[in-house]
Amino acid sequence: MVTSTAIQLEPTGTPREEVESVVVRFAGDSGDGMQLTGSQFTLATALAGNDLATFPDFPAEIRAPIGTTFGVSAFQINFGARKIATAGDAPDVLVAMNPAALKVNLVDVKAGGTVIIDTGTFSDRNLKKAGFGSNPLEDGSLDGYQVVTIDISKLTMEAVKAYGLSNKEALRSKNMWTLGLIYWLYDRDRETTTNWLRGKFAKRPDIADANIAALDAGHIYGETAELPGGMHGYSVLQAEITPGLYRTITGAEALAWGLAAGAKLANLRMVLASYPITPASTLLHILAGMKQFDIVTFQAEDEIAAVCAAIGASFAGSLGVTSSSGPGIALKGEAIGLAIGVELPLIVVNSQRAGPSTGLPTKTEQSDLYQAVFGRNADAPLVVLAASSSANCFDIGIEAVRLATKYMTPVMVLSDGYMGNASEPWLIPDFDSYAPFPVAFADHEQIGAEGYLPYVRDEKTLARPWARPGTPGLQHRIGGIERADGSGNISYDAENHQRMTNLRAAKINGIANDIPLQGVEQGNESGKLAVVGWGSTYGPISRAVGNMRDLDHDVSHIHLRHIWPLPRNLGDLLAGFDQVLVPEMNNGQLVTLLRAQYLVAAEPLNKVNGQPFKIVEIEAAIQSRLDREFGEAK
Amino acid sequence: MVTSTAIQLEPTGTPREEVESVVVRFAGDSGDGMQLTGSQFTLATALAGNDLATFPDFPAEIRAPIGTTFGVSAFQINFGARKIATAGDAPDVLVAMNPAALKVNLVDVKAGGTVIIDTGTFSDRNLKKAGFGSNPLEDGSLDGYQVVTIDISKLTMEAVKAYGLSNKEALRSKNMWTLGLIYWLYDRDRETTTNWLRGKFAKRPDIADANIAALDAGHIYGETAELPGGMHGYSVLQAEITPGLYRTITGAEALAWGLAAGAKLANLRMVLASYPITPASTLLHILAGMKQFDIVTFQAEDEIAAVCAAIGASFAGSLGVTSSSGPGIALKGEAIGLAIGVELPLIVVNSQRAGPSTGLPTKTEQSDLYQAVFGRNADAPLVVLAASSSANCFDIGIEAVRLATKYMTPVMVLSDGYMGNASEPWLIPDFDSYAPFPVAFADHEQIGAEGYLPYVRDEKTLARPWARPGTPGLQHRIGGIERADGSGNISYDAENHQRMTNLRAAKINGIANDIPLQGVEQGNESGKLAVVGWGSTYGPISRAVGNMRDLDHDVSHIHLRHIWPLPRNLGDLLAGFDQVLVPEMNNGQLVTLLRAQYLVAAEPLNKVNGQPFKIVEIEAAIQSRLDREFGEAK
């Protein structure tokens, strides 16, 4: 919501309107560099002291034919002088680099919003490719918007003429021209982008220069040209942000670093075994570049081999990690069951995407909770964690390592495509402030009268000891057939199976005592309505609850990061609310778990169109629940 | 419970005691032919007009060293003059062919029960192999039992001396000698066994003769010898049984035949693609021998290939079926998601076994309900059916075919190792009385203005049409990426995904209108306690509820055969009971589903020691729930 609050004077004397927050979407062809533009703008905005959130939206095709709607790539950013929770429901400003980008994105723009259009691309051919029957610049389609038409293509060509690039190369700077204009619009500093361009094109200084010239030209255009549509500059004040050192971080980065940090705290080598799949591959790519952290990455022949190699690595005394997305996780189910049976640490990262089956690989969804909690043969409990934001992935990564190694158990970490790709500002923690939890491998002291017993448990955690092959005297054999309590030898004994089944369940349930009590993110600890979320719905729920609370509604936000076991106070907490609403980007999964566990009449709010919730959608749902309650009270 | 009711006179003048029901367990080394003995006794008992139920208990090893406890094979039969629900909690009579068999099985025998022992095998060596420190025949271990010691080995050798067999071959008739004795004990006719022996050893008439001689000798021994322990003959009156033609049938047979029958009713070729795994392989073996029914069986390279081949067969217009056990089903999850997405018929049979992971392959469990209902990535609903007994597998097989083809959906059929192997008498139905449900494949009439649209749905069932490749004009392309409503072409459209997700869920939910209302097996439609079961717990629950009702307790038995969707009246039905108890051979799975669906405070009763519930266990649980309720009422 853009709220004008004051008028400032530009250095040049032009007035700059002060706004509290803005949503800008850059949209163009896959080849137009919209993701780069977006991330540069994100950085400049962070440096300007705003809070922010982003939503990159990639096309499904690798490189669709130029100018087609299915080749449109977009990047949305919401930034402001206050806490920003989501990438924004609807853009205040849409930058459309071609007709297809306009076609796909216009519907989302807020009524009366600004649409900046590169008219240089609005040829008949491109209009047709985008599926326009007539030219939207002329047929009234844009009525109701502030339309700013600029021939950005032409202006860019002019700006970079001096550098003797080919037409094609020259046109590639269009995005920088546009970025320059938007920098002017929101009063951002160009320096980091200039430096970044110099670094990126270190081997082609002519291209670096051309891009910088385009960036400057766009900026100057804003300063000097009389802008169409009466557009003028804005300023967005700094947000109140906890002081400290910041960076932007995507969920994939945060998770990779969190896992590396966890391995360090556990004093273990990490072996990540994975098989590429969108959107999970990024984690593999990042960790593949971190070999100096004693991280082994292994691109296996498939997901089954990946999880098995990870379990093998854990058997050998390293931290085995595997990562995939829904369909790949499905393939890992059998092997995860083995890890549960042999009780070895294992981390399984699921970057969820829309399904079922191949589904919509580039679209987000959080529909793998059932699979995480229930998706294996037999009684096979494990730990399930869900990160609530890009930055939260760091701490979730560490928590996963802590629980996996302390309890000798697989831990499933749920992330999603949205969170993985979206970046947000992150107050960089001091790693030295994290308490180490080094693994104490079994040693010769564990050798008793009957030799080493790999299934004698720690009384408190119920974890079995971890003996590293290579250690003299601790030779033992484990496997997927039921193991005798104590020795771990094959046992077909009926009562042993009952006991081991109970122990496996008790071990996982007991972890509830080693995780934080469930807190309330916003609002009271009891009341009329609790909105219970998990995962990347954090942003829209927190803003929606915040907005409704600002309107004096009695609603609280509870957000789960521990999905299994659930926090031990959760049942009591939920019992304190008249109604419980569970928004999920699936057809209702956490809600099933809560109803079954606590017999609480939790209601689902589902959305499965591959897009994150809009704040208004959750606000509306809250309103309707509160209305209903009033209705009943009458 | 053996209840003496009267004394009859034997033809020879010896008194025969009349009993209402008896539990006999045959136990011996794997090589002793106990399963054959058991099935012959079963047949003779059925012919004698008793009702019966059996429980074969195989050793986990293929062929363990002779005389070891882990090589013991047992077969239990419960038969009587009344309705028999289970194989019996505790044997009245144990036949122990060697020390190991005694060692393993004695604990289960009812206090005061009869133990018949082949003393010929009680050598020091065998006692040691079985892990006896001292000779149980001498050390008082058998106090409290009626012990009948006979040197069966020696008597058998003598009986078959005439046939010139090798020692080893001769000794193989021991089981027939024993069977002869037991036939005498319960007044069974030897003729079917004699005929069967003649058929089985048609090529070795000497062996047939020897076996028959042993059988007769055992029988004569009973008639003439003064039996140790004062043992005498019993008679078990005929049960009141619905008139008609009967046979014994195992769950695996019934399911194979049910699927074949279903395919016939649907007018389809069946393609079963499977990969061997205990206890599921039997279905593959049976169907592999039924090629004359136009059944193609395919032993694939693994479970994934198996399910994929089955889906391919369905795509091509046949009925694709795949079968496995827990770990194998886990591997099929990804492909099942595809079948859900492309909406093709598919039947997935899960013969459950104890887990997790490899678990206890030869032991029974019903712990794959979570996996069946929830075990896939994304929102991926399908139909889940569970057979309640060996014979019920026939109707469940037909129902699976009906639903899969009518609704173009995968159907998961849950059976288990116990049900698959156990045989029970079956009133053979007249197949002509089953209403056919032939598949109407799409034809040229479905070609509209936009061509053939594979995702235009039937308004009532929401099923899409099924077009068989080879049909001119209906060429279409489908796949795992989200399909456009109507055309089925790839669609990345957000709202289409939402719509298709809703349609997939609605189609499956709607099936609730096409399945029978949930009935009550025994007891009232509302009351103090409902015991809700599924699968092979039918027997013990029904007998336990029956017994408790005989004692005038207010308890009802509800048994689910449709697990998903649940019968549409189930919520209301359960709401009518003060308490709901859900016995399961798992750690509590159906109970989760019921609590989540209906917010009913259902309580679990779990058993996971690889053995079916005992009747007394369920009786005790019922009692404790009823006590508690009375307690509260005070």
Place this chain on the structure above:
Amino acid sequence: MNAPAKPSALLAKDFASDQEVRWCPGCGDYAILKGVQKTLADIGTAPENVVFVSGIGCSSRFPYYMSTYGFHTIHGRAPAFATGIKLANPQLDVWLVTGDGDGLSIGGNHLLHVLRRNVNMQILLFNNEIYGLTKGQYSPTSKQGLRSPSTPMGSLDRPLSPALFALGANATFVARAVDTQQKHMPGVLLRAHAHQGASFVEIYTNCIVYNDGAFASFAEKNTAAEGELVLEQGAPMIFGKDRDKGIRLKRDTLSLEVVQLGVNGITEDDLLRHDETNRVLAGLLAEMRNPDFPVAVGVLYCKAAPAYDTAVHEQIAAARSAKGAADINKLLRGGATWTVGD
């Protein structure tokens, strides 16, 4: 099954669906699509009798672009789906499209088994030596040392040779074609189609985005003559711009060498003649790699063997004639039964 009237004179475009082709501009897969459509027109099969089955990958989008029946399945499993289709209906003309990742990484086992079973279908493996769809990770056929997002310091895996793998799998038909060689491809595909059993065709295709030029040393206009040996049954193995080079067998070491015709008195008669029924020879040819050798294309190996799907249905027919018409009531009443009277 349906016996549709054979449409007369089909054209390549009759095999194109109405779906927009969505590969990257310049992707080699376009050329293969053209080649396949032309081949089908040449064969003259009715589109409704043809099924294209694929896994997941850029290449595996293929079925959507054909006017035939099509099934875009899941990653790596297309051979199993295709087998199921043939088991259900052996009359269908099944074409399987897979990639080097789909077919040899996750799907290696299914490919192995469909080849050894000899299920009657054509298997086209689009080898671009990269994972295209997932944005450029190395594949099992990538050259060692390839830097990719998952191997920033260079890949360490020793690559598979798809043809050698197929021969090791007991395949009965192994051939190669090249995306850019539109004249050559249909001939190879026609041969694959004519073969009864699993016909394996490796097609080199250029991923212009993630592995551009992987086959530049033999697949381009100016390199083909020197970089490639076009196999023809019975013909001496000659190649080169001036057709002046040949392949000779070094008998004692069981290996091949490149020789110059006319030099040291070497004539055509000294050269190996292609014998596509010789599996050992096929193995030697499969291993020829630039720059030391030309890359062999065409039919490397072809040997008759019964097709699996046919044999399966022969067993069914035999069982039916031996055991008589299927009768469920008879089935239920087989074995020991007894009657309980009223």
Place this chain on the structure above:
Amino acid sequence: MNAPAKPSALLAKDFASDQEVRWCPGCGDYAILKGVQKTLADIGTAPENVVFVSGIGCSSRFPYYMSTYGFHTIHGRAPAFATGIKLANPQLDVWLVTGDGDGLSIGGNHLLHVLRRNVNMQILLFNNEIYGLTKGQYSPTSKQGLRSPSTPMGSLDRPLSPALFALGANATFVARAVDTQQKHMPGVLLRAHAHQGASFVEIYTNCIVYNDGAFASFAEKNTAAEGELVLEQGAPMIFGKDRDKGIRLKRDTLSLEVVQLGVNGITEDDLLRHDETNRVLAGLLAEMRNPDFPVAVGVLYCKAAPAYDTAVHEQIAAARSAKGAADINKLLRGGATWTVGD
């Protein structure tokens, strides 16, 4: 890692665990167990440095019977577990035990990839041409026509040759041994152990219950001499009770023939000499089958190549020396940062 003191003079029994061996009496696996225990004693490795990894099957119970570390995993996936173990700790001496079903049916793909990657381990494939544990279904190596519970009318699949498969997978070491030949086996296993990389050893083993006598034509006392060719590097290929038969190369057809020494003037010099570095020769030898040929046992192929796990850790070492000691705080502060002041 631990560097344990080398125990002196280990005996075979030092490698036996306390677990009762539970194969069927008479199963060929017992002999292999003995052979492996003897080999390990001969090698003299400390038991704590050895890991046995297996899948599922009768054969895969192997690890329980060894006094080393052991991991009985899941069906078909042992190569992946073993790879993970080596990636975590390349110092461990890893032995993989699998069956013809475990390794070539469900696990074919993992075997393929561990071989082509050349991960340093010994792979023992117990080939009994049957699924033992699941009670006798045919396997991918079963002879065509085998009647089994799943193929009552005879199996139709064309069998795989494990050795040929391994060669097609680019394996660097391929050998064969026989359960009954206790003298021969340890030598082969020692060679496998000495080889850096994935050493593939097919061991013929008799399933006395479900496939008794499958190898009777060469694996029994009275058939071995005539039915088997024992390979030795550099030695002429002679076999027969009277050592009077040999293998000769038919040069023009690239095939082998059995010849009689002394007949038609044939001498040892006419015979092939074994060259285990020649993959083409190995392929020819792998295909020799009774009754026309003797079955080749011993080391068919051995060629040096870098081990994958070693190379992986070299990259890690290189990265560490290039990028300096790992520092999480530095990592988090890399790239663009900014400070928000109080």
